[in-house]
Amino acid sequence: xxxxxxxxxxxxxxxxxxxxxxxxxxxxxxxxxxxxxxxxxxxxxxxxxxxxxxxxxxxxxxxxxxxxxxxxxxxxxxxxxxxxxxxxxxxxxxxxxxxxxxxxxxxxxxxxxxxxxxxxxxxxxxxxxxxxxxxxxxxxxxxxxxxxxxxxxxxxxxxxxxxxxxxxxxxxxxxxxxxxxxxxxxxxxxxxxxxxxxxxxxxxxxxxxxxxxxxxxxxxxxxxxxxxxxxxxxxxxxxxxxxxxxxxxxxxxxxxxxxxxxxxxxxxxxxxxxxxxxxxxxxxxxxxxxxxxxxxxxxxxxxxxxxxxxxxxxxxxxxxxxxxxxxxxxxxxxxxxxxxxxxxxxxxxxxxxxxxxxxxxxxxxxxxxxxxxxx
Numbered sequence: 055x056x057x058x059x060x061x062x063x064x065x066x067x068x069x070x071x072x073x074x075x076x077x078x079x080x081x082x083x084x085x086x087x088x089x090x091x092x093x094x095x096x097x098x099x100x101x102x103x104x105x106x107x108x109x110x111x112x113x114x115x116x117x118x119x120x121x122x123x124x125x126x127x128x129x130x131x132x133x134x135x136x137x138x139x140x141x142x143x144x145x146x147x148x149x150x151x152x153x154x155x156x157x158x159x160x161x162x163x164x165x166x167x168x169x170x171x172x173x174x175x176x177x178x179x180x181x182x183x184x185x186x187x188x189x190x191x192x193x194x195x196x197x198x199x200x201x202x203x204x205x206x207x208x209x210x211x212x213x214x215x216x217x218x219x220x221x222x223x224x225x226x227x228x229x230x231x232x233x234x235x236x237x238x239x240x241x242x243x244x245x246x247x248x249x250x251x252x253x254x255x256x257x258x259x260x261x262x263x264x265x266x267x268x269x270x271x272x273x274x275x276x277x278x279x280x281x282x283x284x285x286x287x288x289x290x291x292x293x294x295x296x297x298x299x300x301x302x303x304x305x306x307x308x309x310x311x312x313x314x315x316x317x318x319x320x321x322x323x324x325x326x327x328x329x330x331x332x333x334x335x336x337x338x339x340x341x342x343x344x345x346x347x348x349x350x351x352x353x354x355x356x357x358x359x360x361x362x363x364x365x366x367x368x369x370x371x372x373x374x375x376x377x378x379x380x381x382x383x384x385x386x387x388x389x390x391x392x393x394x395x396x397x398x399x400x401x402x403x404x405x406x407x408x409x410x411x412x413x414x415x416x417x418x419x420x421x422x423x424x425x426x427x428x429x
Contacts (some may be wrong), residue, residue: 073303264286289327357400
């Protein structure tokens with residue numbers, strides 16, 4: 055499918071390099087090379103990374119597995135300016151040059167102001183981050199300047215009003231979050247339409263939640279006798295008219311092959327499929343699970359070293375499968391790290407959570423479920 059917004063981008067499906075195949079703490083380079091080759095061979099060319107992904111290993115893996123093995127003109131690469139890596143305007147250019155080196159390129163096709171919200175936008179504005187990116191574009195080191203966003207629609211409207219030069223907006227957008235009051239996917243999409251900004255979709259399967267479905271939801275989609283669970287989620291996002299790109303964080307060849315099978319000539323959801331998706335949305339509303347996407351932004355700054363996303367995954371599994379004993383997983387996720395009850399309530403996690411979750415309250419619930427004392 056032709057990309058009407060950016061002709062250099064083939065198709066409208068991108069490789070999100072946040073959840074790469076891993077061997078322990080290192081990227082599985084052999085498998086990532088195979089995935090990269092398959093992606094390019096099928097006619098796709100958009101890769102997305104950030105320095106915070108895999109503690110910097112995503113960028114260097116892209117250098118080794120993509121950049122060194124394929125001509126620069128054969129792929130489109132996006133990187134991002136992230137809050138923790140600069141304190142002043144003077145820090146931005148040196149960090150940007152390091153990112154070019156880490157990725158092994160001389161320019162980025164897209165460069166995004168990362169994870170914008172009302173709080174960190176003040177810093178980006180104070181440090182002239184947007185202005186610096188526009189200057190780098192004039193110098194040929196960036197082809198397109200954009201932003202990724204995690205906040206309410208009114209904040210996005212403010213940013214795009216102040217910086218109309220922004221060319222593209224990346225938002226969280228999936229059928230589960232479409233009308234969610236916290237994420238405001240639909241409202242943020244409408245703001246992009248208002249400002250005529252192309253939309254890049256992130257989290258189309260909500261960090262795997264829309265693939266690892268509860269049994270009731272599986273039964274609904276299985277009744278369609280069609281594609282994979284992921285296919286319904288990605289196809290839902292792909293056919294909104296303002297969407298120029300749907301990203302998928304694929305972590306193995308099986309996921310890659312499945313995604314490529316239906317995104318090459320992606321079809322919109324039929325009326326029956328859309329009705330099924332709405333029914334699945336209702337199943338999720340009834341479960342009261344923690345809407346964590348495992349982005350892990352909360353982990354780095356936790357003073358108690360609590361692996362928050364893993365503990366929330368344990369809690370969600372407990373809720374979805376009441377007869378399942380997940381105590382052993384909780385023990386593994388807390389070995390050598392903080393337990394849920396170790397939370398000191400500092401709130402750092404909640405300040406960086408893209409989902410705006412009440413993390414501290416959920417950690418108390420985790421502790422109640424998994425740290426019960428024997429009577």
